[in-house]
Amino acid sequence: MIPSNDDEAIPAYQTDRAFIGHPRGLGFLAFTEFWERFSYYGMSALLPLYGKDALFQPGHIERIWGFGPFRAFLEALFGTLTPLTLGGAIAGIYGGLVYLTPLFGGLIADRITGRTHAVIAGAALMALGHFLMAFDQTYLPALVCILTGVGLFKGNLATQVGDLYAAGDLRRADAFQIYTMAIQIAVIFAPLVTGGLAQALGYHWGFGAAGIGMVVGLVIYVAGLRWLPPEPAPEHEGGIVEPRPKLAPGEGKRVAILLLLVPVIALAFVGNQQLLGGYLIWGDLHYSLSFMGHKLSAAYLLSLDAIVSVVTIGGSVIFWRWWGTNHKEPDEITKMTIGTFIAALAPLALVAGSIQEAATGQKVGLVWAVSFHLINDIGFSNAYPVGLALYSRAAPKALGSTMIAVFLIALFLSGLIVAKLATLMEVISGTAFWGMHSALMALAGVIFLIARSTAGRLLAPTVDPEAEPQPA
Template sequence: MATAAAIAAPLTEPPRGRQFLGHPFGLGVLTLSELWERFSYTGMQTLLVLYATHYLFQPAHVGAIWGIGPFRAVMEGMYGPLSPAALASAVFGLYAGLVYLTPILGGLLADRLIGKTRAITLGALLLTAGHFLMGYEQTFLIALLALVLGVGAFKTNITGQVGDLYAPNDLRRARGFQIFVMGISTAAMLAPLVCGTLGEKVGWAWGFGVAGVGMVVGLATYLAGRRWLPPEPAPIHKGGIVEPRPPLLPGEGRRIVVLVALLPVLALASVGNEQMFNAYLLWGEANYRLVFFGRTMPVTWLISITSVFAILGVAGTIAFWRWWATRWREPDEMTKLLIGTLICMLAPLILAAASLYAAGGHKISLGWAVIFHLVNEVGFASVYPVGMALYSRCAPRAIGSTMVALYYLHLFASNMLVGRLGGLLETMSPANFWLMHAGLIAIAAAILLVFRKLGGRLLAPIV
């Protein structure tokens, strides 16, 4: 572990001789650091609902959690009486939502007070503590708080450091981010295989503990590679005076209104994808024939399936639009968002059809899972990254970073909604449960069509 003096030492200009896949060597440091952070996060996330439903929130164990009485009273005040499964779903939604809200605070912490390097280090320490505390029943709520705050300090700032590696006119920037995202996808594929298998087959504490070890490796990687990272920018505060920001240009206020109004629509478009870490795992546990090469596999391996298709979905979508552009005009972001949302709508329809087949008492083949994850990831590849591109392009320069951070709020809202919807799996038929998700995504597609007609000109590039 580095000393406080080492962490506080000023960064120098990263050496330029050493390269990582034709990019600044700091990209390799940041990609590996983020890979281990995502490994630990995804590993914990895949276990959370299963652990809470099958073990922690059962009557024999729930009373051991420090502060569970007041916490449960607050949750039931929002959602009504909650069974163990419904409480687990609500807690998951709250946790998964907050990890997309706290990065705004993490960005402000870095920009205004301590800088990106210290913020990332603080976030990694909180994440490490949170993962290890998950291994104890009593500290469950403390662990979740540490994890939420840790992600907030870590996520936005390490992504910002990737961008700081490149000059504004460096054409390698986009490819650098693609390498960075591939690291995230690789971690998301491996974490359920390791943490999920240990948690389900050996013991819950083992799964959470390995996630904590992964975070320790990520922190060590980051601190060891600090000399290859970009220098911290000049602080906003100089002599107690805040440097003025550039003013909004004419018409940019209306752009902001449209971008903010799009957030709840994108939240609806994402409910099918975000439900995969929640009720989908419980549904899959009850309905899939979880046999792989003659052996029963952990249900958390389903997340590894979707991570493989996430990599293929992004690569395939990029290749498709490149091919399209050689023959026809490539559509704008709003059109791609609409197409992606319509594809996302098909994914829960597949699960509804599978539920009808399983209603006869049949365990369904994992082929249904392959089809579902393939369709969902192709659709989501045209929603999440395309939305990010839209917000980064259309955001006024005066508040560009803030608008990109606000983009994550749609995932906060989506996960809060998912937490509420997930509890309905106990009271609705599985087919109707997934039809409900398809209907919500269809509503998002209809609203996007209206936005495309009415707001498309406002979101056109400023010349």
């Protein structure tokens, strides 16, 4: 059958609503991301605690290949590091670098391999890295494999989510929130599985489980390839097989604004990024983690955060859908501003808990932990996925994967900030430690307000009625 002009204007994968009102490709991408995040958070939940409790202790630290020069480099940046602060600093830097490497992965995908091949290669490298974490000696090579794999995987997979939708399709932000919810569900189970294995059998078993999860994610991605949108052919020795889009007039200004917002986003995310940095170590030392006479692993705090986050992301999707039926739905930068100010209140719960601990001598109750996670996740659910949607929509077609990677650089910068903050845990009070986080995030909210009033129109969405998807 010869397609009509309308069929040619709107590709089938954009009109598809087989997955809860979205293209079925979103389902495969979301489940792939679920297993990738299972492996990532399963390992990350163990990383700072593993260093503090085992790897950086005498008898283990000497086995790590090349660790002497690496530690000297870290201490040149942060000063003398103990096993406690060394674990927090490495976890913070690692948590930041996983968002820097996607810049190079995006460039490689845009210009050389294409997104599909980059995602497959990245998944294979991550699986190898998780398995290498099972051995003390290969600690640093394992981190290199995982960081390289994430670089090839993360930004390119997120870009494929955006590519499922036409430019004016308002389901895009909703899709990224569903995509982010898959991440949060993975975080519920990952620390329980890897943390439980680490407690019962040893840390190396937990790292092995993370590797298996990544292999499952790779299988799901390959199975769903036929439901993903086509991509421009990459460059190779013979040149470009088909023309790639170029920057249109005026797109350079949008790119400049998106670049300038990166350090602001970095400040906005410091509270959330500290979850994978010094927070687990701080919680292990200061929270009352006993239950029925048994000490719980601090890794389970990430599962707590994920449970809360699933609720807040789902609530956010429902809220904005309701709001959109009764009022004009705000644009992405407005939602990010609101989310940042809400998230800035979260560390104040830990400030209050620290004041109580100092006054009574008793460890911080988990009610303060729940309060911190609840407030933080309400704010973050209106900042991170909405930010992804903004950078996906506003990015020129010629720089799709690259601009998603630029957005992720904000988390790299945030990781460097929280790594530095983590080194202060032993020298300042909990009140000052968490108060600094809140102040930095509030500053980001103020800058967002200024950016919204001065450059909001350049980033505002333009809806083309002819680009709206129609029911299949």
